[in-house]
Amino acid sequence: MELSIFEDKRQAGTAAAVEGARLIREALASKGHAAIVVATGASQFDMLDRLVAEPEIDWSCVTVFHLDEYVGLPVTHPASFRLYLWQRFISRLPLPPAAYHFLDGQAAPKSECARVASLIQQHRIDVAFVGIGENSHLAFNDPPADFDTEAPFLEVELDEGCRLQQLNEGWFPSLAQVPRQALTMSIRQIMKSDAVICTVPDARKARAVRAAFEGEVSPDAPASILQKHPHVQVYLDRSAGSLLSPATTVIRRRDSSSEAHEPHSPQPNPQLKPRSAGSTSMTSN
Numbered sequence: 344m345e346l347s348i349f350e351d352k353r354q355a356g357t358a359a360a361v362e363g364a365r366l367i368r369e370a371l372a373s374k375g376h377a378a379i380v381v382a383t384g385a386s387q388f389d390m391l392d393r394l395v396a397e398p399e400i401d402w403s404c405v406t407v408f409h410l411d412e413y414v415g416l417p418v419t420h421p422a423s424f425r426l427y428l429w430q431r432f433i434s435r436l437p438l439p440p441a442a443y444h445f446l447d448g449q450a451a452p453k454s455e456c457a458r459v460a461s462l463i464q465q466h467r468i469d470v471a472f473v474g475i476g477e478n479s480h481l482a483f484n485d486p487p488a489d490f491d492t493e494a495p496f497l498e499v500e501l502d503e504g505c506r507l508q509q510l511n512e513g514w515f516p517s518l519a520q521v522p523r524q525a526l527t528m529s530i531r532q533i534m535k536s537d538a539v540i541c542t543v544p545d546a547r548k549a550r551a552v553r554a555a556f557e558g559e560v561s562p563d564a565p566a567s568i569l570q571k572h573p574h575v576q577v578y579l580d581r582s583a584g585s586l587l588s589p590a591t592t593v594i595r596r597r598d599s600s601s602e603a604h605e606p607h608s609p610q611p612n613p614q615l616k617p618r619s620a621g622s623t624s625m626t627s628n
């Protein structure tokens with residue numbers, strides 16, 4: 344795992360998009376096509392802004408899968424993830440993608456999960472762009488998350504912490520209006536992606552970041568499963584990384600790089616002193 348901490352969320356999102364775009368180009372160059380997963384929410388604003396502007400990606404050869412969606416929410420609702428992805432991503436691409444497999448929250452959940460499962464099973468996902476929730480959820484897999492199910496998509500109950508986050512981010516006028524169920528890509532399906540780009544800004548995510556990247560791998564901190572993935576890059580802003588232990592991050596950097604490699608920055612507490620280029624990086628296995 345590689346964690347990079349940036350001065351602000353704009354820089355973190357930009358760096359995540361640049362790396363994601365590089366991986367997409369690499370897949371296009373080697374296979375002639377690529378398949379990606381895109382997330383929604385405030386954490387993806389800056390990343391998507393930059394991704395749509397990245398040059399030299401033939402989007403007509405890229406298949407896009409949608410990470411999660413509320414059950415029952417019409418596409419016209421301001422909190423609809425389909426609406427979000429259309430407005431912030433799909434409609435802004437210079438070319439339509441090869442396919443855009445959105446999740447229809449108004450379809451019958453079981454058959455919708457089966458429909459999208461049959462589509463994603465035909466693809467190897469090159470890059471999954473994800474965020475994590477204030478409760479450390481990954482997609483809509485709230486704690487305790489199901490780490491074992493083989494189904495690519497699930498219907499899940501949303502916990503109160505997750506629903507409160509959606510309310511506090513301003514997507515809904517009241518908690519009562521935040522749906523109680525959602526469709527989500529499963530943990531196992533996310534983990535099948537060749538690479539995961541995880542973008543997490545804001546102080547309100549600091550505890551979740553610490554639980555996910557310094558804590559035990561546990562269904563109680565669903566995003567902690569990313570510690571087991573061989574190719575995860577995490578992009579934090581300073582405030583999201585503010586609770587990471589300097590000692591742990593230094594150890595992680597030493598663990599990951601060979602003895603011959605110097606850390607990227609000589610600062611003993613890198614996340615508190617980002618480099619002038621805007622980032623410090625730490626890697627772990």
Ligand SMILES: N[C@@H]1[C@@H](O)[C@H](O)[C@@H](COP(=O)(O)O)O[C@@H]1O
Binds near residue numbers: 411475
């Ligand atoms: N279900 C969505 C995910 O698609 C998102 O990546 C994650 C982080 O949320 P946010 O970006 O709003 O902080 O949880 C949201 O609730």
